[in-house]
Amino acid sequence: MKLDENLKRREIRPKEREKQQRLFSAWRNRQKDELELMATHKLLPEFLCIDDIATLSGHYTGALESIIRLSGVEFEEQEIQEGHGLLKGFTRQKYKEFLQSSGQWPPNGLLFNWWSLEKPDVLPKITTKSKREHQLHSLIWRVWQSLNKDGHANVNRVWNELQKNYEKYDTEEIIQEVTAQEILWISTYGTERRNKKTGLNSVISRLKRNPPI
Known part of the structure:
Protein backbone atom coordinates (compact mmCIF):
# COMPACT_ATOMS: atom_id res chain seq x y z
CA MET A 1 0.00 0.00 0.00
CA LYS A 2 2.80 2.44 0.88
CA LEU A 3 4.47 1.78 -2.47
CA ASP A 4 1.22 2.56 -4.31
CA GLU A 5 0.81 5.78 -2.35
CA ASN A 6 4.35 6.87 -3.17
CA LEU A 7 3.79 6.20 -6.85
CA LYS A 8 0.64 8.33 -6.78
CA ARG A 9 2.54 11.18 -5.15
CA ARG A 10 5.19 11.02 -7.89
CA GLU A 11 2.46 11.24 -10.52
CA ILE A 12 0.84 14.25 -8.86
CA ARG A 13 3.97 16.32 -8.27
CA PRO A 14 4.72 17.12 -11.95
CA LYS A 15 1.09 18.22 -12.41
CA GLU A 16 1.31 20.44 -9.36
CA ARG A 17 4.54 21.99 -10.60
CA GLU A 18 2.98 22.65 -13.98
CA LYS A 19 -0.05 24.20 -12.31
CA GLN A 20 2.14 26.53 -10.24
CA GLN A 21 4.10 27.52 -13.34
CA ARG A 22 0.91 28.38 -15.17
CA LEU A 23 -0.39 30.37 -12.21
CA PHE A 24 2.85 32.32 -12.18
CA SER A 25 2.75 32.88 -15.96
CA ALA A 26 -0.80 34.15 -15.76
CA TRP A 27 0.14 36.49 -12.95
CA ARG A 28 3.13 37.84 -14.88
CA ASN A 29 1.08 38.37 -18.05
CA ARG A 30 -1.41 40.47 -16.12
CA GLN A 31 1.42 42.46 -14.53
CA LYS A 32 2.98 43.24 -17.90
CA ASP A 33 -0.34 44.39 -19.33
CA GLU A 34 -0.78 46.84 -16.48
CA LEU A 35 2.84 47.99 -16.14
CA GLU A 36 3.03 50.51 -18.97
CA LEU A 37 -0.31 52.07 -18.04
CA MET A 38 0.72 52.36 -14.40
CA ALA A 39 4.03 53.98 -15.40
CA THR A 40 2.31 56.43 -17.73
CA HIS A 41 -0.01 57.57 -14.95
CA LYS A 42 2.81 57.63 -12.36
CA LEU A 43 1.25 54.87 -10.26
CA LEU A 44 4.18 52.48 -10.00
CA PRO A 45 4.45 50.71 -6.62
CA GLU A 46 7.28 51.10 -4.11
CA PHE A 47 8.83 47.78 -5.21
CA LEU A 48 9.48 46.67 -8.80
CA CYS A 49 10.81 43.28 -9.85
CA ILE A 50 13.85 43.16 -12.11
CA ASP A 51 11.71 42.14 -15.13
CA ASP A 52 9.57 45.26 -14.77
CA ILE A 53 12.59 47.52 -14.32
CA ALA A 54 14.17 46.05 -17.45
CA THR A 55 10.96 46.50 -19.44
CA LEU A 56 10.54 50.14 -18.43
CA SER A 57 14.20 50.99 -19.03
CA GLY A 58 14.48 49.18 -22.37
CA HIS A 59 16.98 46.54 -21.23
CA TYR A 60 17.03 42.77 -21.52
CA THR A 61 16.50 41.29 -18.07
CA GLY A 62 19.61 39.11 -18.21
CA ALA A 63 21.83 41.99 -19.31
CA LEU A 64 20.51 44.28 -16.60
CA GLU A 65 21.00 41.58 -13.96
CA SER A 66 24.63 41.16 -15.03
CA ILE A 67 25.29 44.90 -14.78
CA ILE A 68 23.77 45.05 -11.30
CA ARG A 69 25.69 42.01 -10.05
CA LEU A 70 28.99 43.40 -11.36
CA SER A 71 28.33 46.60 -9.43
CA GLY A 72 28.12 44.62 -6.19
CA VAL A 73 24.58 45.79 -5.37
CA GLU A 74 22.41 43.12 -3.73
CA PHE A 75 18.89 42.47 -4.93
CA GLU A 76 15.93 42.86 -2.62
CA GLU A 77 13.13 40.26 -2.53
CA GLN A 78 9.38 40.51 -2.11
CA GLU A 79 6.60 37.93 -2.02
CA ILE A 80 4.32 38.59 -4.97
CA GLN A 81 1.37 36.58 -3.71
CA GLU A 82 0.96 33.77 -1.23
CA GLY A 83 2.02 30.51 -2.81
CA HIS A 84 3.79 32.09 -5.79
CA GLY A 85 7.22 32.54 -4.21
CA LEU A 86 9.56 35.55 -4.14
CA LEU A 87 10.52 38.06 -6.79
CA LYS A 88 13.87 39.82 -6.80
CA GLY A 89 14.02 43.50 -7.56
CA PHE A 90 14.40 46.87 -5.85
CA THR A 91 12.53 49.47 -3.88
CA ARG A 92 12.37 52.91 -5.45
CA GLN A 93 15.05 54.44 -3.23
CA LYS A 94 17.57 51.61 -3.50
CA TYR A 95 17.40 51.51 -7.29
CA LYS A 96 17.85 55.28 -7.40
CA GLU A 97 21.00 54.90 -5.31
CA PHE A 98 22.28 52.26 -7.76
CA LEU A 99 21.64 54.53 -10.75
CA GLN A 100 23.33 57.48 -9.05
CA SER A 101 26.40 55.45 -8.04
CA SER A 102 26.79 54.11 -11.58
CA GLY A 103 26.34 57.50 -13.27
CA GLN A 104 23.00 56.59 -14.86
CA TRP A 105 20.77 59.08 -13.07
CA PRO A 106 18.24 60.24 -14.19
CA PRO A 107 16.89 57.27 -16.18
CA ASN A 108 15.21 57.57 -19.56
CA GLY A 109 11.75 56.47 -20.63
CA LEU A 110 8.82 55.47 -18.48
CA LEU A 111 11.07 54.31 -15.66
CA PHE A 112 11.64 57.99 -14.77
CA ASN A 113 7.99 58.18 -13.64
CA TRP A 114 8.81 55.80 -10.79
CA TRP A 115 10.20 58.78 -8.88
CA SER A 116 7.54 61.33 -9.82
CA LEU A 117 5.64 62.79 -6.89
CA GLU A 118 2.77 63.94 -9.11
CA LYS A 119 -0.38 61.87 -8.76
CA PRO A 120 -3.56 62.22 -10.85
CA ASP A 121 -6.76 63.33 -9.14
CA VAL A 122 -8.64 60.34 -10.58
CA LEU A 123 -6.97 56.96 -10.84
CA PRO A 124 -7.39 55.33 -14.27
CA LYS A 125 -9.28 52.07 -14.50
CA ILE A 126 -6.79 49.40 -15.53
CA THR A 127 -8.29 46.86 -17.88
CA THR A 128 -6.95 44.13 -20.12
CA LYS A 129 -7.70 43.79 -23.80
Whole structure:
Protein backbone atom coordinates (compact mmCIF):
# COMPACT_ATOMS: atom_id res chain seq x y z
CA MET A 1 0.00 0.00 0.00
CA LYS A 2 2.80 2.44 0.88
CA LEU A 3 4.47 1.78 -2.47
CA ASP A 4 1.22 2.56 -4.31
CA GLU A 5 0.81 5.78 -2.35
CA ASN A 6 4.35 6.87 -3.17
CA LEU A 7 3.79 6.20 -6.85
CA LYS A 8 0.64 8.33 -6.78
CA ARG A 9 2.54 11.18 -5.15
CA ARG A 10 5.19 11.02 -7.89
CA GLU A 11 2.46 11.24 -10.52
CA ILE A 12 0.84 14.25 -8.86
CA ARG A 13 3.97 16.32 -8.27
CA PRO A 14 4.72 17.12 -11.95
CA LYS A 15 1.09 18.22 -12.41
CA GLU A 16 1.31 20.44 -9.36
CA ARG A 17 4.54 21.99 -10.60
CA GLU A 18 2.98 22.65 -13.98
CA LYS A 19 -0.05 24.20 -12.31
CA GLN A 20 2.14 26.53 -10.24
CA GLN A 21 4.10 27.52 -13.34
CA ARG A 22 0.91 28.38 -15.17
CA LEU A 23 -0.39 30.37 -12.21
CA PHE A 24 2.85 32.32 -12.18
CA SER A 25 2.75 32.88 -15.96
CA ALA A 26 -0.80 34.15 -15.76
CA TRP A 27 0.14 36.49 -12.95
CA ARG A 28 3.13 37.84 -14.88
CA ASN A 29 1.08 38.37 -18.05
CA ARG A 30 -1.41 40.47 -16.12
CA GLN A 31 1.42 42.46 -14.53
CA LYS A 32 2.98 43.24 -17.90
CA ASP A 33 -0.34 44.39 -19.33
CA GLU A 34 -0.78 46.84 -16.48
CA LEU A 35 2.84 47.99 -16.14
CA GLU A 36 3.03 50.51 -18.97
CA LEU A 37 -0.31 52.07 -18.04
CA MET A 38 0.72 52.36 -14.40
CA ALA A 39 4.03 53.98 -15.40
CA THR A 40 2.31 56.43 -17.73
CA HIS A 41 -0.01 57.57 -14.95
CA LYS A 42 2.81 57.63 -12.36
CA LEU A 43 1.25 54.87 -10.26
CA LEU A 44 4.18 52.48 -10.00
CA PRO A 45 4.45 50.71 -6.62
CA GLU A 46 7.28 51.10 -4.11
CA PHE A 47 8.83 47.78 -5.21
CA LEU A 48 9.48 46.67 -8.80
CA CYS A 49 10.81 43.28 -9.85
CA ILE A 50 13.85 43.16 -12.11
CA ASP A 51 11.71 42.14 -15.13
CA ASP A 52 9.57 45.26 -14.77
CA ILE A 53 12.59 47.52 -14.32
CA ALA A 54 14.17 46.05 -17.45
CA THR A 55 10.96 46.50 -19.44
CA LEU A 56 10.54 50.14 -18.43
CA SER A 57 14.20 50.99 -19.03
CA GLY A 58 14.48 49.18 -22.37
CA HIS A 59 16.98 46.54 -21.23
CA TYR A 60 17.03 42.77 -21.52
CA THR A 61 16.50 41.29 -18.07
CA GLY A 62 19.61 39.11 -18.21
CA ALA A 63 21.83 41.99 -19.31
CA LEU A 64 20.51 44.28 -16.60
CA GLU A 65 21.00 41.58 -13.96
CA SER A 66 24.63 41.16 -15.03
CA ILE A 67 25.29 44.90 -14.78
CA ILE A 68 23.77 45.05 -11.30
CA ARG A 69 25.69 42.01 -10.05
CA LEU A 70 28.99 43.40 -11.36
CA SER A 71 28.33 46.60 -9.43
CA GLY A 72 28.12 44.62 -6.19
CA VAL A 73 24.58 45.79 -5.37
CA GLU A 74 22.41 43.12 -3.73
CA PHE A 75 18.89 42.47 -4.93
CA GLU A 76 15.93 42.86 -2.62
CA GLU A 77 13.13 40.26 -2.53
CA GLN A 78 9.38 40.51 -2.11
CA GLU A 79 6.60 37.93 -2.02
CA ILE A 80 4.32 38.59 -4.97
CA GLN A 81 1.37 36.58 -3.71
CA GLU A 82 0.96 33.77 -1.23
CA GLY A 83 2.02 30.51 -2.81
CA HIS A 84 3.79 32.09 -5.79
CA GLY A 85 7.22 32.54 -4.21
CA LEU A 86 9.56 35.55 -4.14
CA LEU A 87 10.52 38.06 -6.79
CA LYS A 88 13.87 39.82 -6.80
CA GLY A 89 14.02 43.50 -7.56
CA PHE A 90 14.40 46.87 -5.85
CA THR A 91 12.53 49.47 -3.88
CA ARG A 92 12.37 52.91 -5.45
CA GLN A 93 15.05 54.44 -3.23
CA LYS A 94 17.57 51.61 -3.50
CA TYR A 95 17.40 51.51 -7.29
CA LYS A 96 17.85 55.28 -7.40
CA GLU A 97 21.00 54.90 -5.31
CA PHE A 98 22.28 52.26 -7.76
CA LEU A 99 21.64 54.53 -10.75
CA GLN A 100 23.33 57.48 -9.05
CA SER A 101 26.40 55.45 -8.04
CA SER A 102 26.79 54.11 -11.58
CA GLY A 103 26.34 57.50 -13.27
CA GLN A 104 23.00 56.59 -14.86
CA TRP A 105 20.77 59.08 -13.07
CA PRO A 106 18.24 60.24 -14.19
CA PRO A 107 16.89 57.27 -16.18
CA ASN A 108 15.21 57.57 -19.56
CA GLY A 109 11.75 56.47 -20.63
CA LEU A 110 8.82 55.47 -18.48
CA LEU A 111 11.07 54.31 -15.66
CA PHE A 112 11.64 57.99 -14.77
CA ASN A 113 7.99 58.18 -13.64
CA TRP A 114 8.81 55.80 -10.79
CA TRP A 115 10.20 58.78 -8.88
CA SER A 116 7.54 61.33 -9.82
CA LEU A 117 5.64 62.79 -6.89
CA GLU A 118 2.77 63.94 -9.11
CA LYS A 119 -0.38 61.87 -8.76
CA PRO A 120 -3.56 62.22 -10.85
CA ASP A 121 -6.76 63.33 -9.14
CA VAL A 122 -8.64 60.34 -10.58
CA LEU A 123 -6.97 56.96 -10.84
CA PRO A 124 -7.39 55.33 -14.27
CA LYS A 125 -9.28 52.07 -14.50
CA ILE A 126 -6.79 49.40 -15.53
CA THR A 127 -8.29 46.86 -17.88
CA THR A 128 -6.95 44.13 -20.12
CA LYS A 129 -7.70 43.79 -23.80
CA SER A 130 -11.29 43.09 -24.79
CA LYS A 131 -10.30 39.75 -26.31
CA ARG A 132 -9.60 38.58 -22.75
CA GLU A 133 -13.15 39.24 -21.61
CA HIS A 134 -13.54 35.49 -21.38
CA GLN A 135 -10.55 33.48 -22.52
CA LEU A 136 -12.28 30.10 -22.31
CA HIS A 137 -15.15 31.25 -24.53
CA SER A 138 -12.67 32.43 -27.16
CA LEU A 139 -10.98 29.02 -27.04
CA ILE A 140 -14.32 27.21 -27.37
CA TRP A 141 -15.16 29.37 -30.36
CA ARG A 142 -11.91 28.38 -32.07
CA VAL A 143 -12.78 24.72 -31.57
CA TRP A 144 -16.31 25.28 -32.92
CA GLN A 145 -15.03 27.05 -36.04
CA SER A 146 -12.51 24.29 -36.70
CA LEU A 147 -15.11 21.53 -36.40
CA ASN A 148 -17.84 23.41 -38.25
CA LYS A 149 -16.01 23.60 -41.55
CA ASP A 150 -18.17 20.70 -42.73
CA GLY A 151 -21.26 22.26 -41.13
CA HIS A 152 -21.70 19.40 -38.65
CA ALA A 153 -20.26 20.75 -35.40
CA ASN A 154 -22.25 20.13 -32.23
CA VAL A 155 -21.81 20.32 -28.48
CA ASN A 156 -20.62 16.73 -28.05
CA ARG A 157 -18.07 17.03 -30.87
CA VAL A 158 -16.71 20.24 -29.35
CA TRP A 159 -16.37 18.67 -25.89
CA ASN A 160 -14.73 15.52 -27.26
CA GLU A 161 -12.26 17.65 -29.21
CA LEU A 162 -11.44 19.63 -26.08
CA GLN A 163 -10.80 16.42 -24.15
CA LYS A 164 -8.50 14.98 -26.79
CA ASN A 165 -6.79 17.99 -28.40
CA TYR A 166 -7.24 21.13 -26.29
CA GLU A 167 -3.49 21.90 -26.58
CA LYS A 168 -4.04 22.54 -30.29
CA TYR A 169 -6.35 25.50 -29.54
CA ASP A 170 -5.07 26.64 -26.14
CA THR A 171 -2.73 29.41 -27.32
CA GLU A 172 -2.66 31.07 -23.88
CA GLU A 173 -2.15 27.77 -22.01
CA ILE A 174 -5.07 28.32 -19.66
CA ILE A 175 -6.50 24.79 -19.54
CA GLN A 176 -5.33 22.48 -16.76
CA GLU A 177 -7.57 19.48 -17.42
CA VAL A 178 -10.68 18.47 -19.37
CA THR A 179 -12.71 15.61 -17.92
CA ALA A 180 -15.95 14.04 -19.09
CA GLN A 181 -17.94 16.62 -17.14
CA GLU A 182 -15.89 19.78 -16.62
CA ILE A 183 -12.98 21.97 -17.68
CA LEU A 184 -10.47 23.16 -15.11
CA TRP A 185 -8.68 26.31 -16.28
CA ILE A 186 -6.80 29.37 -15.03
CA SER A 187 -7.73 32.89 -16.07
CA THR A 188 -5.24 35.62 -16.98
CA TYR A 189 -5.60 36.89 -13.39
CA GLY A 190 -4.33 33.57 -12.02
CA THR A 191 -7.77 32.51 -10.80
CA GLU A 192 -8.59 28.80 -10.93
CA ARG A 193 -12.02 28.22 -12.51
CA ARG A 194 -14.28 25.35 -13.48
CA ASN A 195 -16.83 25.18 -16.31
CA LYS A 196 -19.24 22.27 -16.64
CA LYS A 197 -20.19 20.48 -19.83
CA THR A 198 -23.87 21.12 -19.09
CA GLY A 199 -23.32 24.84 -19.75
CA LEU A 200 -21.55 24.39 -23.09
CA ASN A 201 -24.70 24.51 -25.21
CA SER A 202 -25.71 27.94 -23.91
CA VAL A 203 -22.13 29.22 -24.29
CA ILE A 204 -21.99 28.17 -27.96
CA SER A 205 -25.42 29.70 -28.60
CA ARG A 206 -24.20 33.06 -27.22
CA LEU A 207 -20.99 32.84 -29.24
CA LYS A 208 -22.94 32.28 -32.43
CA ARG A 209 -24.97 35.44 -31.76
CA ASN A 210 -21.92 37.47 -30.73
CA PRO A 211 -18.64 35.88 -31.93
CA PRO A 212 -15.39 36.94 -30.24
CA ILE A 213 -13.29 39.47 -32.11
